[in-house]
Amino acid sequence: MDEGLRVCVIGDELVAGLGDARGLGWVGRVMARTRTEDPVFVAQLAVPRESTTSLAARWETEANRRFGARSDNRLVVGLGSADLDEGLSLARSRLNLANILDGAAAARVSCFVVGPPPRPDVDDVALAQLSAAFADVCQRRHIPYVETHDPLRTHEQWHADVAAGDGAHPGQAGYGLLAWLVLHNGWHAWLGVPSDGA
Template sequence: MSDRSDRAEHHDAPREPYGVGPAYPSSHTRFTTDAPSRYAAASAPEAAATDGAAPAASPAPPAATAPSEDPYYAPSAEFTVAEGLRDVGMVFVGASMTAGYGDPKGLGWVGRVVARTQHPDLDLTAYNLGVRGNTSADVVARWGAECHPRWKGRSERRLVLSVGTGDVLSGMTMARSRLNLANILDEATNAGIGVFVVGLAPTLDDEMNRKIEALAEAQADVCSRRGITYVDCFRPLATHDQWMADLAASPDRAHPGQAGYGLIAWLVLHNGWNDWLSLS
Protein backbone atom coordinates (compact mmCIF):
# COMPACT_ATOMS: atom_id res chain seq x y z
CA MET A 1 0.00 0.00 0.00
CA SER A 2 1.35 3.44 -0.86
CA ASP A 3 0.79 6.71 0.97
CA ARG A 4 -0.98 9.44 -0.94
CA SER A 5 1.61 12.20 -1.34
CA ASP A 6 -1.01 14.94 -1.57
CA ARG A 7 -2.15 14.05 1.96
CA ALA A 8 1.32 13.91 3.51
CA GLU A 9 0.96 17.38 4.99
CA HIS A 10 -1.91 16.13 7.17
CA HIS A 11 0.00 13.25 8.78
CA ASP A 12 0.71 13.23 12.49
CA ALA A 13 3.21 10.88 14.05
CA PRO A 14 2.34 7.25 13.21
CA ARG A 15 -0.01 5.53 15.63
CA GLU A 16 -1.15 1.94 15.91
CA PRO A 17 -4.51 1.19 14.25
CA TYR A 18 -7.42 1.06 16.66
CA GLY A 19 -9.96 -1.72 16.90
CA VAL A 20 -7.79 -4.79 16.81
CA GLY A 21 -5.23 -3.29 19.19
CA PRO A 22 -5.65 -0.80 22.06
CA ALA A 23 -8.59 1.58 21.72
CA TYR A 24 -8.35 5.34 21.98
CA PRO A 25 -9.66 7.28 25.00
CA SER A 26 -13.34 8.06 25.12
CA SER A 27 -14.45 11.33 23.51
CA HIS A 28 -17.91 12.79 24.03
CA THR A 29 -17.78 15.81 21.76
CA ARG A 30 -19.95 16.98 18.93
CA PHE A 31 -18.71 16.49 15.40
CA THR A 32 -16.70 19.56 14.49
CA THR A 33 -14.89 20.79 11.42
CA ASP A 34 -11.94 22.46 13.12
CA ALA A 35 -10.01 19.36 14.20
CA PRO A 36 -6.81 18.67 12.26
CA SER A 37 -6.90 15.86 9.74
CA ARG A 38 -5.17 12.76 11.11
CA TYR A 39 -4.16 10.05 8.71
CA ALA A 40 -1.69 7.41 9.85
CA ALA A 41 -0.13 4.62 7.85
CA ALA A 42 -1.58 1.21 8.67
CA SER A 43 -1.39 -2.25 7.21
CA ALA A 44 -3.95 -3.01 4.52
CA PRO A 45 -4.48 -5.59 1.81
CA GLU A 46 -2.73 -5.31 -1.50
CA ALA A 47 -4.85 -4.62 -4.57
CA ALA A 48 -7.91 -6.85 -4.46
CA ALA A 49 -9.00 -8.92 -7.43
CA THR A 50 -12.14 -7.58 -9.07
CA ASP A 51 -13.74 -11.03 -9.20
CA GLY A 52 -14.17 -10.94 -5.41
CA ALA A 53 -11.58 -13.63 -4.75
CA ALA A 54 -9.86 -11.36 -2.24
CA PRO A 55 -8.80 -8.48 -2.10
CA ALA A 56 -23.55 8.53 0.72
CA ALA A 57 -25.98 7.40 3.03
CA SER A 58 -29.11 9.62 2.92
CA PRO A 59 -29.37 12.26 5.66
CA ALA A 60 -31.68 11.56 8.60
CA PRO A 61 -33.17 13.98 11.13
CA PRO A 62 -30.74 14.92 13.92
CA ALA A 63 -31.08 12.86 17.09
CA ALA A 64 -31.66 14.33 20.51
CA THR A 65 -28.72 15.09 22.73
CA ALA A 66 -27.53 11.99 24.54
CA PRO A 67 -26.06 11.54 28.01
CA SER A 68 -22.30 11.97 28.10
CA GLU A 69 -21.51 8.48 29.41
CA ASP A 70 -22.07 4.99 28.05
CA PRO A 71 -24.39 2.78 30.08
CA TYR A 72 -22.85 0.57 32.75
CA TYR A 73 -22.04 -2.76 31.16
CA ALA A 74 -22.81 -5.92 33.15
CA PRO A 75 -23.62 -8.86 30.83
CA SER A 76 -26.27 -11.21 32.18
CA ALA A 77 -25.79 -14.02 29.67
CA GLU A 78 -22.85 -15.99 28.32
CA PHE A 79 -22.25 -16.77 24.68
CA THR A 80 -21.47 -20.43 24.13
CA VAL A 81 -20.32 -22.47 21.14
CA ALA A 82 -21.63 -26.02 20.83
CA GLU A 83 -19.48 -29.02 20.03
CA GLY A 84 -19.82 -30.76 16.66
CA LEU A 85 -21.93 -29.33 13.84
CA ARG A 86 -22.96 -25.79 14.76
CA ASP A 87 -26.28 -24.35 13.56
CA VAL A 88 -25.37 -20.66 13.17
CA GLY A 89 -27.71 -17.82 12.29
CA MET A 90 -25.66 -14.76 11.26
CA VAL A 91 -27.30 -11.40 10.64
CA PHE A 92 -25.52 -8.39 9.13
CA VAL A 93 -27.10 -5.06 10.09
CA GLY A 94 -26.09 -1.64 8.80
CA ALA A 95 -26.62 0.88 6.03
CA SER A 96 -25.70 1.12 2.33
CA MET A 97 -22.17 -0.27 2.66
CA THR A 98 -23.56 -3.32 4.43
CA ALA A 99 -26.17 -3.69 1.68
CA GLY A 100 -23.35 -3.62 -0.89
CA TYR A 101 -24.79 -0.69 -2.81
CA GLY A 102 -22.76 0.07 -5.94
CA ASP A 103 -21.19 -3.36 -6.37
CA PRO A 104 -21.94 -4.50 -9.94
CA LYS A 105 -21.61 -8.12 -8.81
CA GLY A 106 -24.14 -7.64 -6.03
CA LEU A 107 -21.89 -9.19 -3.40
CA GLY A 108 -20.63 -6.26 -1.35
CA TRP A 109 -18.26 -7.07 1.48
CA VAL A 110 -20.93 -9.15 3.21
CA GLY A 111 -21.32 -11.60 0.32
CA ARG A 112 -17.56 -11.99 0.00
CA VAL A 113 -17.14 -12.63 3.73
CA VAL A 114 -19.97 -15.17 3.83
CA ALA A 115 -18.51 -16.97 0.80
CA ARG A 116 -15.29 -17.49 2.76
CA THR A 117 -16.95 -18.49 6.01
CA GLN A 118 -17.37 -22.13 5.15
CA HIS A 119 -16.26 -24.87 7.53
CA PRO A 120 -17.16 -28.55 8.00
CA ASP A 121 -18.42 -27.81 11.54
CA LEU A 122 -20.43 -24.75 10.52
CA ASP A 123 -24.02 -24.91 9.23
CA LEU A 124 -24.33 -21.21 8.41
CA THR A 125 -27.48 -19.26 7.54
CA ALA A 126 -26.64 -15.62 6.74
CA TYR A 127 -28.94 -12.61 6.28
CA ASN A 128 -28.03 -9.16 4.98
CA LEU A 129 -30.22 -6.47 6.59
CA GLY A 130 -28.41 -3.40 5.31
CA VAL A 131 -30.72 -0.42 4.65
CA ARG A 132 -29.52 2.62 2.71
CA GLY A 133 -29.53 5.82 4.73
CA ASN A 134 -29.77 4.19 8.14
CA THR A 135 -28.25 5.91 11.15
CA SER A 136 -27.37 4.19 14.40
CA ALA A 137 -30.73 5.43 15.75
CA ASP A 138 -32.52 3.62 12.91
CA VAL A 139 -30.61 0.44 13.70
CA VAL A 140 -31.46 0.74 17.42
CA ALA A 141 -35.14 0.90 16.45
CA ARG A 142 -35.20 -2.05 14.08
CA TRP A 143 -32.45 -4.56 14.79
CA GLY A 144 -34.27 -6.60 17.42
CA ALA A 145 -37.54 -6.94 15.51
CA GLU A 146 -35.73 -7.89 12.30
CA CYS A 147 -33.01 -10.14 13.69
CA HIS A 148 -34.83 -12.31 16.20
CA PRO A 149 -37.18 -13.93 13.65
CA ARG A 150 -34.14 -14.89 11.59
CA TRP A 151 -32.48 -16.45 14.62
CA LYS A 152 -35.53 -18.54 15.46
CA GLY A 153 -34.58 -22.20 15.63
CA ARG A 154 -30.83 -21.49 15.40
CA SER A 155 -28.73 -22.71 18.29
CA GLU A 156 -26.02 -20.08 17.78
CA ARG A 157 -26.88 -16.44 17.15
CA ARG A 158 -24.39 -13.99 15.61
CA LEU A 159 -24.74 -10.26 14.87
CA VAL A 160 -22.38 -8.31 12.59
CA LEU A 161 -22.88 -4.57 12.90
CA SER A 162 -21.58 -1.72 10.74
CA VAL A 163 -23.12 1.74 11.02
CA GLY A 164 -22.15 5.37 11.54
CA THR A 165 -21.65 7.29 8.30
CA GLY A 166 -25.31 8.28 8.39
CA ASP A 167 -24.74 9.65 11.89
CA VAL A 168 -22.06 11.99 10.57
CA LEU A 169 -24.21 13.10 7.64
CA SER A 170 -27.21 13.79 9.88
CA GLY A 171 -25.23 15.87 12.37
CA MET A 172 -25.84 13.45 15.24
CA THR A 173 -23.72 14.20 18.30
CA MET A 174 -20.77 11.96 19.09
CA ALA A 175 -22.28 11.14 22.48
CA ARG A 176 -25.59 10.01 20.95
CA SER A 177 -23.89 7.95 18.27
CA ARG A 178 -21.66 6.06 20.67
CA LEU A 179 -24.57 5.58 23.10
CA ASN A 180 -26.68 4.04 20.34
CA LEU A 181 -23.88 1.60 19.54
CA ALA A 182 -23.38 0.79 23.23
CA ASN A 183 -27.08 0.09 23.70
CA ILE A 184 -27.16 -2.33 20.77
CA LEU A 185 -24.06 -4.15 21.96
CA ASP A 186 -25.30 -4.40 25.54
CA GLU A 187 -28.76 -5.61 24.59
CA ALA A 188 -27.33 -8.22 22.23
CA THR A 189 -24.67 -9.56 24.57
CA ASN A 190 -27.14 -9.66 27.47
CA ALA A 191 -29.29 -11.91 25.27
CA GLY A 192 -26.38 -14.29 24.61
CA ILE A 193 -25.75 -13.07 21.05
CA GLY A 194 -22.20 -12.95 19.67
CA VAL A 195 -21.40 -9.50 18.22
CA PHE A 196 -18.75 -8.32 15.75
CA VAL A 197 -18.38 -4.66 14.64
CA VAL A 198 -17.02 -3.50 11.28
CA GLY A 199 -15.75 0.07 11.29
CA LEU A 200 -16.33 3.03 9.01
CA ALA A 201 -14.60 3.51 5.66
CA PRO A 202 -13.06 6.77 4.42
CA THR A 203 -14.48 8.99 1.70
CA LEU A 204 -12.89 11.30 -0.87
CA ASP A 205 -13.63 14.36 1.27
CA ASP A 206 -11.04 15.41 3.88
CA GLU A 207 -13.54 17.26 6.08
CA MET A 208 -15.89 14.27 6.11
CA ASN A 209 -12.97 11.99 6.86
CA ARG A 210 -12.02 13.99 9.96
CA LYS A 211 -15.50 13.39 11.34
CA ILE A 212 -15.52 9.73 10.32
CA GLU A 213 -12.14 9.13 11.96
CA ALA A 214 -13.32 10.71 15.21
CA LEU A 215 -16.42 8.48 15.24
CA ALA A 216 -14.31 5.42 14.37
CA GLU A 217 -12.15 6.11 17.43
CA ALA A 218 -15.26 6.41 19.59
CA GLN A 219 -16.73 3.17 18.24
CA ALA A 220 -13.45 1.35 18.88
CA ASP A 221 -13.52 2.56 22.47
CA VAL A 222 -17.12 1.42 23.00
CA CYS A 223 -16.22 -2.04 21.68
CA SER A 224 -12.98 -2.23 23.67
CA ARG A 225 -14.83 -1.57 26.93
CA ARG A 226 -16.99 -4.61 26.18
CA GLY A 227 -14.36 -6.95 24.77
CA ILE A 228 -16.05 -6.92 21.36
CA THR A 229 -13.97 -7.17 18.18
CA TYR A 230 -13.88 -3.94 16.18
CA VAL A 231 -12.30 -3.93 12.71
CA ASP A 232 -10.58 -0.68 11.76
CA CYS A 233 -11.38 0.01 8.10
CA PHE A 234 -10.68 3.74 8.14
CA ARG A 235 -6.91 3.88 8.55
CA PRO A 236 -5.90 1.04 6.26
CA LEU A 237 -8.11 2.45 3.47
CA ALA A 238 -7.48 6.19 4.00
CA THR A 239 -4.06 5.84 2.37
CA HIS A 240 -4.94 3.00 0.00
CA ASP A 241 -4.75 4.09 -3.63
CA GLN A 242 -7.05 1.38 -4.96
CA TRP A 243 -9.79 2.26 -2.48
CA MET A 244 -9.63 5.93 -3.40
CA ALA A 245 -9.53 5.13 -7.12
CA ASP A 246 -12.58 2.87 -6.77
CA LEU A 247 -14.54 5.62 -5.02
CA ALA A 248 -13.50 8.18 -7.64
CA ALA A 249 -14.68 5.88 -10.44
CA SER A 250 -18.06 5.13 -8.87
CA PRO A 251 -21.19 6.94 -10.11
CA ASP A 252 -21.85 8.69 -6.78
CA ARG A 253 -18.19 8.95 -5.67
CA ALA A 254 -19.30 7.67 -2.26
CA HIS A 255 -19.70 3.90 -2.58
CA PRO A 256 -17.00 1.56 -3.91
CA GLY A 257 -17.28 -1.01 -6.65
CA GLN A 258 -16.28 -4.64 -6.45
CA ALA A 259 -12.60 -3.88 -5.80
CA GLY A 260 -13.37 -1.64 -2.83
CA TYR A 261 -15.80 -4.10 -1.31
CA GLY A 262 -13.16 -6.77 -1.76
CA LEU A 263 -10.78 -4.67 0.33
CA ILE A 264 -13.29 -4.34 3.17
CA ALA A 265 -13.93 -8.08 3.06
CA TRP A 266 -10.18 -8.71 3.28
CA LEU A 267 -9.90 -6.52 6.37
CA VAL A 268 -12.81 -8.29 8.06
CA LEU A 269 -11.52 -11.78 7.29
CA HIS A 270 -7.98 -10.97 8.47
CA ASN A 271 -8.78 -9.12 11.68
CA GLY A 272 -10.33 -11.53 14.15
CA TRP A 273 -13.11 -13.09 12.08
CA ASN A 274 -12.14 -16.74 12.52
CA ASP A 275 -11.26 -16.19 16.19
CA TRP A 276 -14.69 -14.64 16.75
CA LEU A 277 -16.29 -17.65 15.10
CA SER A 278 -14.02 -20.09 16.99
CA LEU A 279 -12.85 -21.59 13.71
CA SER A 280 -9.42 -23.19 13.48
Protein backbone atom coordinates in the same frame (compact mmCIF):
# COMPACT_ATOMS: atom_id res chain seq x y z
CA MET B 1 -32.07 -30.22 17.90
CA ASP B 2 -29.25 -27.76 17.19
CA GLU B 3 -30.32 -25.32 14.48
CA GLY B 4 -26.79 -24.31 13.49
CA LEU B 5 -25.19 -20.93 13.03
CA ARG B 6 -27.32 -17.91 12.16
CA VAL B 7 -25.67 -14.58 11.39
CA CYS B 8 -27.59 -11.32 11.02
CA VAL B 9 -25.67 -8.45 9.43
CA ILE B 10 -27.24 -5.08 10.15
CA GLY B 11 -26.21 -1.72 8.76
CA ASP B 12 -26.53 0.67 5.85
CA GLU B 13 -26.16 0.17 2.09
CA LEU B 14 -22.54 -1.00 2.47
CA VAL B 15 -23.90 -4.16 4.11
CA ALA B 16 -25.98 -4.75 0.96
CA GLY B 17 -22.99 -4.23 -1.32
CA LEU B 18 -24.36 -1.17 -3.13
CA GLY B 19 -22.16 -0.42 -6.14
CA ASP B 20 -20.72 -3.92 -6.50
CA ALA B 21 -21.36 -5.21 -10.02
CA ARG B 22 -21.01 -8.79 -8.74
CA GLY B 23 -23.58 -8.21 -6.01
CA LEU B 24 -21.39 -9.72 -3.31
CA GLY B 25 -20.31 -6.72 -1.27
CA TRP B 26 -17.96 -7.38 1.61
CA VAL B 27 -20.41 -9.72 3.33
CA GLY B 28 -20.61 -12.12 0.38
CA ARG B 29 -16.84 -12.12 -0.04
CA VAL B 30 -16.28 -12.79 3.65
CA MET B 31 -18.78 -15.66 3.70
CA ALA B 32 -17.17 -17.15 0.59
CA ARG B 33 -13.94 -17.40 2.58
CA THR B 34 -15.60 -18.78 5.72
CA ARG B 35 -15.37 -22.57 5.93
CA THR B 36 -17.80 -24.32 8.26
CA GLU B 37 -18.86 -27.95 8.60
CA ASP B 38 -22.53 -27.04 8.25
CA PRO B 39 -24.19 -24.35 6.13
CA VAL B 40 -24.48 -20.91 7.75
CA PHE B 41 -27.69 -18.89 7.52
CA VAL B 42 -26.76 -15.28 6.76
CA ALA B 43 -29.31 -12.44 6.68
CA GLN B 44 -28.22 -9.04 5.37
CA LEU B 45 -30.55 -6.50 6.95
CA ALA B 46 -29.61 -3.23 5.29
CA VAL B 47 -31.32 0.15 5.24
CA PRO B 48 -29.72 2.82 3.00
CA ARG B 49 -28.15 5.85 4.73
CA GLU B 50 -29.17 4.56 8.15
CA SER B 51 -27.91 6.26 11.29
CA THR B 52 -27.13 4.42 14.50
CA THR B 53 -30.29 5.89 16.01
CA SER B 54 -32.45 4.09 13.46
CA LEU B 55 -30.26 0.99 13.65
CA ALA B 56 -30.63 0.81 17.43
CA ALA B 57 -34.40 1.08 17.10
CA ARG B 58 -34.86 -1.74 14.61
CA TRP B 59 -32.10 -4.32 14.97
CA GLU B 60 -33.65 -6.46 17.70
CA THR B 61 -37.05 -6.92 16.05
CA GLU B 62 -35.54 -7.75 12.68
CA ALA B 63 -32.79 -10.02 14.00
CA ASN B 64 -35.10 -11.95 16.32
CA ARG B 65 -37.24 -12.94 13.34
CA ARG B 66 -34.18 -14.69 11.88
CA PHE B 67 -32.64 -16.09 15.05
CA GLY B 68 -33.61 -19.50 16.37
CA ALA B 69 -34.27 -20.65 19.92
CA ARG B 70 -31.71 -23.46 19.52
CA SER B 71 -29.33 -21.87 17.01
CA ASP B 72 -25.97 -20.17 17.57
CA ASN B 73 -27.11 -16.60 16.97
CA ARG B 74 -24.56 -13.96 15.94
CA LEU B 75 -24.88 -10.25 15.15
CA VAL B 76 -22.58 -8.33 12.81
CA VAL B 77 -22.94 -4.55 12.96
CA GLY B 78 -21.74 -2.79 9.80
CA LEU B 79 -21.42 0.89 10.63
CA GLY B 80 -21.51 3.70 8.09
CA SER B 81 -21.13 7.46 8.31
CA ALA B 82 -24.80 8.52 8.26
CA ASP B 83 -24.46 9.83 11.83
CA LEU B 84 -22.32 12.63 10.42
CA ASP B 85 -24.90 13.39 7.72
CA GLU B 86 -27.57 13.69 10.40
CA GLY B 87 -25.43 15.78 12.73
CA LEU B 88 -25.49 13.33 15.64
CA SER B 89 -23.09 14.05 18.48
CA LEU B 90 -20.31 11.58 19.24
CA ALA B 91 -21.97 10.93 22.59
CA ARG B 92 -25.24 9.98 20.88
CA SER B 93 -23.46 7.73 18.37
CA ARG B 94 -21.58 6.00 21.18
CA LEU B 95 -24.77 5.50 23.17
CA ASN B 96 -26.64 4.08 20.19
CA LEU B 97 -23.94 1.50 19.52
CA ALA B 98 -23.66 0.70 23.23
CA ASN B 99 -27.41 0.07 23.39
CA ILE B 100 -27.21 -2.35 20.46
CA LEU B 101 -24.28 -4.27 21.93
CA ASP B 102 -25.68 -4.35 25.46
CA GLY B 103 -29.06 -5.51 24.19
CA ALA B 104 -27.40 -8.29 22.23
CA ALA B 105 -25.31 -9.31 25.23
CA ALA B 106 -28.44 -9.53 27.37
CA ALA B 107 -29.91 -11.88 24.77
CA ARG B 108 -26.66 -13.89 24.68
CA VAL B 109 -25.98 -12.92 21.08
CA SER B 110 -22.29 -12.54 20.24
CA CYS B 111 -21.38 -9.38 18.28
CA PHE B 112 -18.77 -8.36 15.72
CA VAL B 113 -18.52 -4.74 14.59
CA VAL B 114 -17.17 -3.31 11.33
CA GLY B 115 -16.38 0.40 11.39
CA PRO B 116 -17.17 3.04 8.78
CA PRO B 117 -14.80 3.32 5.80
CA PRO B 118 -13.62 6.64 4.31
CA ARG B 119 -16.09 8.67 2.24
CA PRO B 120 -14.86 11.57 0.11
CA ASP B 121 -18.04 13.56 0.69
CA VAL B 122 -17.76 13.70 4.50
CA ASP B 123 -15.24 15.41 6.79
CA ASP B 124 -12.34 13.00 7.24
CA VAL B 125 -11.38 14.23 10.72
CA ALA B 126 -14.95 13.85 11.94
CA LEU B 127 -15.16 10.36 10.47
CA ALA B 128 -11.89 9.37 12.15
CA GLN B 129 -13.30 10.59 15.48
CA LEU B 130 -16.51 8.66 14.91
CA SER B 131 -14.63 5.46 14.15
CA ALA B 132 -12.45 5.93 17.24
CA ALA B 133 -15.57 6.41 19.36
CA PHE B 134 -17.12 3.21 17.98
CA ALA B 135 -13.85 1.36 18.61
CA ASP B 136 -13.78 2.52 22.23
CA VAL B 137 -17.35 1.33 22.84
CA CYS B 138 -16.40 -2.11 21.51
CA GLN B 139 -13.09 -2.28 23.38
CA ARG B 140 -14.83 -1.58 26.69
CA ARG B 141 -17.08 -4.57 26.01
CA HIS B 142 -14.36 -6.84 24.61
CA ILE B 143 -16.13 -7.01 21.26
CA PRO B 144 -14.14 -7.35 18.02
CA TYR B 145 -13.97 -4.08 16.05
CA VAL B 146 -12.62 -3.82 12.53
CA GLU B 147 -11.11 -0.41 11.86
CA THR B 148 -11.64 0.35 8.17
CA HIS B 149 -11.24 4.13 8.07
CA ASP B 150 -7.58 4.39 9.01
CA PRO B 151 -6.17 1.66 6.71
CA LEU B 152 -8.22 2.89 3.73
CA ARG B 153 -7.91 6.64 4.35
CA THR B 154 -4.89 6.98 2.05
CA HIS B 155 -5.37 3.76 0.06
CA GLU B 156 -5.16 4.68 -3.62
CA GLN B 157 -7.15 1.67 -4.84
CA TRP B 158 -10.00 2.41 -2.44
CA HIS B 159 -10.29 6.04 -3.52
CA ALA B 160 -9.99 5.18 -7.21
CA ASP B 161 -12.71 2.55 -6.89
CA VAL B 162 -15.07 4.95 -5.11
CA ALA B 163 -14.36 7.70 -7.65
CA ALA B 164 -15.09 5.32 -10.52
CA GLY B 165 -18.56 4.64 -9.10
CA ASP B 166 -21.00 7.11 -7.61
CA GLY B 167 -18.33 8.95 -5.62
CA ALA B 168 -19.51 7.64 -2.25
CA HIS B 169 -19.58 3.83 -2.48
CA PRO B 170 -16.95 1.31 -3.58
CA GLY B 171 -17.13 -1.22 -6.39
CA GLN B 172 -15.65 -4.71 -6.57
CA ALA B 173 -12.12 -3.68 -5.60
CA GLY B 174 -13.27 -1.61 -2.62
CA TYR B 175 -15.51 -4.33 -1.25
CA GLY B 176 -12.62 -6.74 -1.68
CA LEU B 177 -10.50 -4.47 0.53
CA LEU B 178 -13.23 -4.31 3.17
CA ALA B 179 -13.57 -8.09 3.11
CA TRP B 180 -9.80 -8.48 3.52
CA LEU B 181 -9.84 -6.24 6.58
CA VAL B 182 -12.69 -8.22 8.15
CA LEU B 183 -11.05 -11.57 7.42
CA HIS B 184 -7.74 -10.43 8.92
CA ASN B 185 -9.12 -8.85 12.08
CA GLY B 186 -10.64 -11.64 14.11
CA TRP B 187 -13.47 -12.93 11.93
CA HIS B 188 -12.60 -16.63 12.00
CA ALA B 189 -11.70 -16.58 15.69
CA TRP B 190 -15.01 -14.90 16.48
CA LEU B 191 -16.95 -17.59 14.64
CA GLY B 192 -14.75 -20.34 16.04
CA VAL B 193 -13.85 -21.69 12.60
CA PRO B 194 -10.42 -22.26 11.02
CA SER B 195 -8.97 -19.62 8.76
CA ASP B 196 -8.49 -20.65 5.14
CA GLY B 197 -5.43 -18.43 4.87
CA ALA B 198 -7.36 -15.59 3.21
